Amino acid sequence: MSESFYPAFAILAVDDEAAWLRSVSLTLERAAGITHLLTCQDARRVMEVLDGNDVGVVLLDLTMPHLSGEDLLGRISVEHPDVKVIVVSGMNQVETAVRCMKLGAFDYHVKTEEEDRLVAGVLRAVRMQELQRENGEMTARFMSGELRNPEAFAGIVTQDRTMLTLFSYVEAVARSPQPLLVTGESGVGKELVAGAAHRLSGLPGKLVAVNVAGLDDAVFADTLFGHVRGAFTGAEQPRRGMVEEAADGTLFLDEIGDLSVPSQVKLLRFLQEGEFFPLGSDRPKRVKVRVVAATHQDLAAKERAGMFRRDLYYRLRTHRVRVPPLRERREDVPLLLDHFLGEAARQLGKKKPTPPKQLAQLLMTHDFPGNVRELRAMCFDAVSRHRDRVLSMDAFLEAIGRHGNGAHPAAEEGQNPFGVVERLPTFDEALELLVQEAMRRSGGNQTLAARLVGISQPALSKRLKSYRR
Missing domain, CATH: 3.40.50.300 (P-loop containing nucleotide triphosphate hydrolases)
Structure with a gap:
């Protein structure tokens, strides 16, 4: 198993009793998997430790020589306001606990309590610190x-x-x-x-x-x-x-x-x-x-x-x-097409084929119910069948014809698209609407639009001219 520290920031335990520091270290590691722990027996060195290390949580005893825990708590709150301080005292006094909370303590525990309560308190502080750091990180990333x-x-x-x-x-x-x-x-x-x-x-x-x-x-x-x-x-x-x-x-x-x-x-x-x-x-x-x-x-x-x-x-x-889904980011289709054609060519031991200019536009009219995986499969099928310099569009047209358009339930096989229309259009009106939709989907490309509706390009061009009169 690889050795690593948890959490990402250190937890500093401060107490003049070495035995308690050893005990709390073992308890946190055994019960919570916390291994990133620093200890300090001299209250006068605490600020130095905080300045030189990334500390997120402090376990602080109140009764220590040289510098009291309450005085130290006040300094930490002012100089390191992001650090969560958990007071761990031998005294079970409400007044002391209230004073510590007013000074900025995150939590207050008595040493004689069950160790599970202290472990749970430390984990709460760790989680709060992690959330605050994550929020700060996300804000910085989005701002940049x-x-x-x-x-x-x-x-x-x-x-x-x-x-x-x-x-x-x-x-x-x-x-x-x-x-x-x-x-x-x-x-x-x-x-x-x-x-x-x-x-x-x-x-x-x-x-x-x-x-x-x-x-x-x-x-x-x-x-x-x-x-x-x-x-x-x-x-x-x-x-x-x-x-x-x-x-x-x-x-x-x-x-x-x-x-x-x-x-x-x-x-x-x-x-x-x-x-x-x-x-x-x-x-x-x-x-x-x-x-x-x-x-x-x-x-x-x-x-x-x-x-x-x-x-x-x-x-x-x-x-x-x-x-x-891919239908919500159609602009990615040309990039993915080029990428998958290159990938397929490498894996199949072929030279990367040149796609027709209309191919990307054709694929952008498809809703890809199978998303990127479907496009990749299309490219591999087309490259495996490729023989000439310019890639044939037939494999893609067959695939689109088989799969249909997954975003429009009315266009499913066997369902009449006019079944929900109150007034049926005339034959000429329906044909004009069909041609308009084909031109919209093809981005104005007449050759591609003709393929979509199954007629020749000259026939489509003739109809478009008649609509402009």
Whole structure:
């Protein structure tokens, strides 16, 4: 397992008792996975430590020699207002607690309390600090309007403004330990967004992808959490699950909307506690892993219908992006066409063909129900059939004819588009409307418009001239 620190910022424990510092360090690491911890026994050195380190949370004792905790709390509040200070005192006094809160303390705990309460308080402070830093990071990114690491998105071909804004958001939240939910129709490239988020995360571990669609509860648990020897018949050797494989990295859960309710419970517990039980084991394991989930389904609708747990839904959507379908970014079609023709030529060992000038315009009239994946398949099919220097449009026309136009239900096979019209147009009116629509979709290109309506270019030109009279 790769060694890393959690959280990204340090937690500073201040107390003149070395034994308590050792105890709280072990408790936070064992119970919360917190390993980024600094300790200080001399209250006079605290400000020096804060000035020289990125500290997000301070655990502060009140009764110390040389400098009291209350005096130190006041200085921290003034000089480091972003730092969350949790007072941990041996005195259970309401007046003292009220004074500390007025001085700017985030929380107040008594040393004799159960350690679980202190751990929960520290985790609340860590989460608050993470959210504030993420918000500040996102604001700075959006204000600048520029990507700091555009190379992370090199695999996503686009010039669309919505996509570039999506990149800025992913870049801003990439280092957050909280889950990222990526939604969008099938074929839009959700896995590419997950890969970019992992590359930007700075995590030393690897990206591990799991498609959870169709996994029953037992297979899901074994796939994610592994098993010990003898956990079930045939389990002759222990096996690490995908969670451990992704330790200190990113776990990408694709098709999360298909997860069964029992499996949702197991996933929720892991996200909340950061620990899991391999099948057949009663000893929990703890790992740090960033979860990115993706789905083409409407999780909000599934949650309302009782098919997806509300607590898991809101846990997963801490950060979320929607990848737009290709029909909402048609300007990307020429770029993607050129990219996929080159990719297909390389993989098939051919010279990259020259596409006809009308091809990109033709494809921009199609709504691509299969999105980018559909366009890629079209290009590979066309290049595999290519023989001459100029690429034939026939493969694309056949594909568009087979798939139809997914955005217009009225145009589905077997359904009359005039069935919902109150007054039927005359034959000449219908033909004129058809020609006008073909010219609109082709961007004024008569050759392409003629192909769309199945007539010759001279015949179309003749009709257009007659309409202008």
